[in-house]
Amino acid sequence: MRLFPTSRKAPALGPRNVQPARTCSQARSPAFFQIPQAGASAKDAGESSDVGLDPRRVHAPKHLDRLAANANQVFHALPRRSLFSWNFIIAAFAKNRHVDAEEVIAEESITGDNVGVDSPPLRVGPKLKLSVYKLTRASAKQSSMASNMIALILILLVVVGAAPFAIARPAALEGDRALEIKNMFEDWAAKHDKSYSSDWEKARRLMVFSDTLAYIEKHNAQPNTTFTLGLNKFSDLTNAEFRANYVGKFKPPRYQDRRPAKDVDVDVSSLPTSLDWRQEGAVTPIKDQGQCGSCWAFSAIASIESAHFLATKELVSLSEQQLIDCDTVDQGCQGGFPDDAFKFVVENGGVTTEEAYPYTGFAGSCNTNKNKVVEITGYKDVTKDSADALMKAVSKTPVTVGICGSDQNFQNYRSGILSGQCCNSRDHAVLVIGYGTEGGMPYWIIKNSWGTSWGEDGFMKIKKKDGEGMCGMNGQSSYPTTS
Structure with a gap:
């Protein structure tokens, strides 16, 4: 059988449109097929x-x-x-x-x-x-x-x-390996208190879990990798679902009043070669923002907690919920910007404790009848795209940074120093609490707000790079001032 009858001329072929470049938050969409250039015989x-x-x-x-x-x-x-x-x-x-x-x-x-x-x-x-x-x-x-x-x-x-799962069952999940993965999934679901609305949904999540496990095992089997991946509470989510629910809420304003840190004269060589503010007692325990897009509030509050400790030697857990409910410039669970959170705390005359205004995981009405326990005088932005400038700032106090948290390796990070390829569109906010060197590779220490099942009990080490930095983390950073 011929595709085109010999009595008819084949249709002319022309070039197809080229797909635009994709950002890290876009799902990969390969072209269906390539058409020959115009003039093909x-x-x-x-x-x-x-x-x-x-x-x-x-x-x-x-x-x-x-x-x-x-x-x-x-x-x-x-x-x-x-x-x-x-x-x-x-x-x-x-x-x-x-x-x-x-x-x-x-x-x-x-x-x-x-x-x-x-x-x-x-x-x-x-x-x-x-x-x-x-x-x-x-x-x-x-x-x-x-x-x-x-x-x-x-x-x-x-x-x-x-069709039911019996018809549309995953071909990869067969035999002993299928039983092993199913048992791992059941144990994982119990550990993370997971429940599903239907058997079909549970079967679908099992398949996503299986894919995540395969991705993790493939990465960890690579020689000379500087970090490992592992299962966490996100392991039944596709990367697209993860991006939609847990990142993308870091929202710097289009035009902002940047306040450069006055530490440009500090010589990096005079700074400590390693630093971990946890060892100084300046970092509160890991918290969990849940599915509320409040990373901006968690990173801002974490930096205020540390700044307050360094000024008073008193470590107090402060209220992210107060920012979510009462900061009208930012958008609660729909996102925000740490600098705006600092401005709110200054204008509000302070922020209250987590105990007095506990976290709920969703935006509510502002409760103005709370004592203002901790005050700040302002904030400073760190020089953009400079690892040395960030190091100078971190040597004084933990610093909040914007970062690309939607990367698949970031999502599944377990331990070691995250390095290699990473997106640089800043869609998440974290706190840099220190730095060091391991195996000749310099790194930052990051405090996240995704609970202790992620990373190294909620923390991460990430490669220190100049320019935009690993995952874009040198591009947007700041810290509060107390005097």
């Missing part, structure tokens, strides 16, 4: 080729591009792997249209075996496009064929998505 286009032609050189009608996009949207919500295949879908359609499915499909159709819950969009072309194109050509005399075909395929995709 009819032979290249498949005019005289049979079913075994290279599917990357197939020119499919534009409505099939839309079909592929729609199919991706449907498959994005499906379980990871399905026993249904594109062969089944195309064959069902072929039977309905009285087309020889074996002749049409041949070796050109594909299965959904590589479809992930949060994987890149389904690679439905070129092979699916080729099969669908052949079907369209085989039924070209019926003008309504294209729309009918699209509707039928999308309906079948929805049916696959609604």
